Amino acid sequence: MSNQVATLQKWRDRILAGWEAIVGRRWLLPVLLGIGFVLSFLIPHFRLINPYIQLVVMYVGINIILATSLNLVNGYMGEFSVGHAGFMAVGAYVSVLLTMRVIPNNLAAWLFPLAILGGGVAAALVGLVVAVPSFRTRGDYLAIVTLAFNMIVKSIIENIDAIGGPRGIPGIPKLTTMPWVFVCTIVAVWAMRNLVYSNFGRGILSLREDEIASDLMSVNTRQVKLLGFMVSSFFAGVAGALFAHLLQFISPKVFDILKSTDILIMVYLGGIGSIAGSILGATIFTILLEVLRPLGYFRFVLMPLLLIFLMLYRPRGIMGLREFRWFIPGYELFASKIWREKREVSDAPAS
Amino acid sequence: MDYFLQQALNALQLGSIYALIALGYTMVYGILTMINFAHGDLFMVGAFFCFLIATFLKLPFVPTLLLSMFGVALLGVAIERVAYRPLRQAPRVSAVITALGVGILLESVMLVIFPYPQSVPRLLSNVAWTVGGVTISLLQIIIICLSLGLMLLLDFIVRRTMVGVAMRAISWDKAIVPLMGVPLNLIISITFAIGTSLGAAAGVMYSQAFPVIDPYMGVLIGWKAFISAVVGGIGNIRGAMIGGFILGTVEIMVVAFFPSTYRDFVAFTLLLVLLIFRPYGILGQPRPQKV
Secondary structure (H helix, E strand, C coil), X not given: CHXXXXXXXHHHHHHHHHHHHHHCCCCHHHXXXXXXXXXXXXXXHHCCCCHHHHHHHHHHHHHHHHHHXXXXXXXXXXXXXXXXXXXXXXXXXXXXXXXXXXXXXXXXXXXXXXXXXXXXXXXXXXXXXXXXXXXXXXXXXXXXXXXXXXXXXXXXXXXXXXXXXXXXXXXXCCCCCXXXXXXXXXXXXXXXXXXXXXXXXXXXXXXXXXXXXXXXXXXXXXXXXXXXXXXXXXXXXXXXXXXXXXXXCECHHHHCHHHHHHHHHHHHHHCCCCHHHHHHXXXXXXXXXXXXXXXXXXXHHHHHHHHHHHHHHCCCCCXXXXXXXXXXXXXXXXXXXXXXXXXXXXXXXXX | CHHHHHHXXXXXXXXXXXXXXXXXXXXXXXXXXXXXXXXXXXHHHHHHHHHHHHHHHCCCHHHHHHHHHHHHHHHHHHHHHHHHHHHCCCCHHHHHHHHHHHHHHHHHHHHHHXXXXXXXXXXXXXXXXXXXXXXXXXXXXXXXXXXXXXXXXHHHHXXXXXXXXXHHHHHHCCCCHHXXXXXHHHHHHHHXXXXXXXXXXXXXXXXXXXXXXXXXXXXHHHHHHHHHHHHHCCCCHHHHHHHHHHHHHHHHHHHHHCCHHHHHHHHHHHXXXXXXXXXXXXXXXXXXXXX
């Protein structure tokens, strides 16, 4: 019996050591990202996978940006924002107006990053509308502010005839390509990770735990809230810009409260306060919806059932408040090795 | 003037429906401090029960109303038992997300059963009277009177009966009150039954006033009712009634005097402005944070 345990332990140690040997290389992540970047050019060019799967992969990327940016507010800051699609709508409309009305047609493909940036900045500025009330209200009341914000954005767009009103804008050039989605997703995840693990990010976390205490510890709560909301809405705007140029048609109806609910589900499925969780949640949600497409309407029954059971048996979501170790900057990658060495020392005879 | 009075009547009708739904939100919030996002969809289920009973059993209005209220109350209690009770000790947000999931589940199940919008048979005669230039239909009178009656009944239950005392006690302190011999689970079930049956009553009346129903009808109306609960001060029953009537009046008056597409915009902007000046609603009491 003890022999078996020893063998098992030996095997586990070997696997762990192998894993560390792979993951512990500092060059590994940049190389993987580089390969991904090159692949994102090669796949559409040589049609390595069929276009439908390419489309799904791009949606996964956009949803990852949305989920991580919402997680910053809902997971790390501890607020309950339910109007994320509103920011997405602002980003989408501003970027579409930029590419279709401002930037000349022949340059649109080259200046697309400017349009993305413009959409993001516009969304970030609009994020102030939600950030300022958050100084005084919290919790459920702030949830209402975000909800109302979503509806107001939708309503304003419906009432401006120059941008299509309720009919929306058809015929948007398809500028969102695999490399753009890839780069934006990586930048969003990277920025979010570095933000959360920075000093400033600690301030965001402290707001979630106790606002008064963090105020007393000289965290500038207003500044933290303001910037937190603005960063979150910036990336929502970026995702909106990508989304609009992928779908090639936007209307206010696309960005209604149901879209916000979808993003919420991704975040809570993956787990709050975890960027890796948001990535997982967005991926699982998007792929599952596509895989279950043959089921027709039944897939809409299956998704909420999955969510309910997940909440009942794992109330914090798949990765709630945890993170992959290799994901955390500066974290000791060889923690398990140290632990193993310690165990060997303590197991050794005392002589 | 006549036009204004006519619109005021419409506002009263819409406001009473909002108020009835808002009561369900506010009761559940008061007792569990949880936003029951599935409530708007229970309102939708109430409308569909009305459609089913009126189409297949061909019952008159009052039995239809009572049966749908009873059915939805059962559903509400079952949802609380299966989905919310296991999460009472969990982080608050997971209960809210579960509620969101239950709401989507109800929508999807209804979408599978009824993929197309259905039209509800009229259960009331189309009689209307004209009093001094204002047209009042039987339906409007019934909606307004029935809603007011239900609200008075609820107010009586909450303020004058033992069950109501228990409800208020539980919303005051959930940890101590069960030690005094108050059956916590039973009272919570009763709260859900009352709240959801009020939502179902609103659904039946709404489906009589606007007879085309679809599985997503509860989403926007549910959110708006929630907003009226917040305007009144969530957790406060009289506040929910006031909030419902305020939102109904604002919406109808905007449609009456401005282009109708401004409806949501004005209503929600008013809400934002109100929340900036009174962050806890009209009747809500700010709870000071203790350190």
